[in-house]
Amino acid sequence: MNSLFRTLLLSLLVGLPLAANAELPALDIEYSVSKDGFNLGSNQRTLRKTGDNEYTARAVTKAEGFAALFVSDTVKETSRFRFVDGHIQPLHYRYHKNGKKPETFEVDYDRQAQLLRHSLLDETPPLQKNDQDLMTFQFAMMLDLQQSIRKLEYRIADKKRIEDYTLIPRGEKTFDTAMGKLHTVVMEYYDQKRNRTYTFWCARELDYLPYQTRRLDSDGDTIELKLRRYNGKSL
Template identity: 25%
Template sequence: MAWLLLAGPAFTAAAQPQHALPESFEATYVLSMGPLSLAEMKRKLYKNEDGHYVFESYSKPIGYARWFTDSTLLEKTEWVYHEQHLRPLKYSYDRQSSDKERHVKLTFDWDKMRVTNTINNDPWSMDVPQGTLDKLLYHLAVMYDLERGDESLNYQVADGGTLKTYTFHKLAEETIETPLGRFKTVKLERPGSRDTILWCAKELNYLPVRIMQEEDGRKLVLKLKSIKGLPADTPNTTASIKP
């Protein structure tokens, strides 16, 4: 899919860079632990008025969890394509509740190869290597690299004031049942203090349709509830379910 508009009749589609991600989509997930639905997360990809891409994730408690918290989380990353890779420009993290707030902003200066990290209005900066991502954009980078057939899923991520390496290992290819139908998926694992497993659907540009995270014996599962703007081989993917 071409991502740049033709500047004039002298340009052809063949001369434009080709990318593997859709220009926009929207996906909604439900987070559960056992039989309990705890939160809803909505992720959107779109272009802003500057022509940059924005990927955002908004989470809020639902069901039983609303008795214990009113905390909401909004993450946004503004980014562009650079030499066929995803390059972050700005990242923001805003967690709000009735008793506590936390606000984080990252601004990338690629001329100086530095990122400025501002936490609750207290800024500082550090050097970053070429290809560094923020901790939301790497989710899109996994989709992007799988779609292009890239087997090396290693990412340098500016996270918590340090540079971390996130590595995904391919475990298997599985066809799984979801509330929106059956999907052929690539099963990935990111080991760590919280082991994370993703099932990325080939029919949906490798969007994760299920994410499982385990820590201290507790399993949290994120399941796709609805999607809009992504291709699919099955008509069931245009549906949605109630949590």
């Protein structure tokens, strides 16, 4: 279970709501985290403007309830990025896990040198227009969906690699929530190398924020995040 919780954020790539305008709002969101229907903990996220066209997104994932008896690690993410002309430009991403086996890595998107620098990798490839980190990926996806783009392609740097991702539409689904009905577009990515399927249910009423995210492994195990609080409102 420690290994599962340690890699949770890297596996699911969850994000925050995005508005396609000149400025992004301050946000405070929380997801429940579960494995095969068993509650593991929470993923809390905030977004704040920190400068001219610059923003900082933070995420904290921690165990709760029964799972907290076995998992003491806390995972923290920080992403700095620009929002310019309707486009997300990542600047710096940091991942840190405390506990018995702490882990840290950082990704720097050097806009001056036009290079991607990863603290755990030797390669420093040139930046690409579709580069995103593990948090800004979601912002870019939501913006593209708002613009009716349905085949989404990004290059994302995670802990071990820099890899291309392509998401395709898989229909629509409606959820009944305490905030009313949420009409979602279902987006899917199949990881052929690891035989995993990632599914995102992106709600139109929340600027295509994923209401639910699921990873399905080849052995049938599922890891799921589900929105339970949105700017102080419970779902």
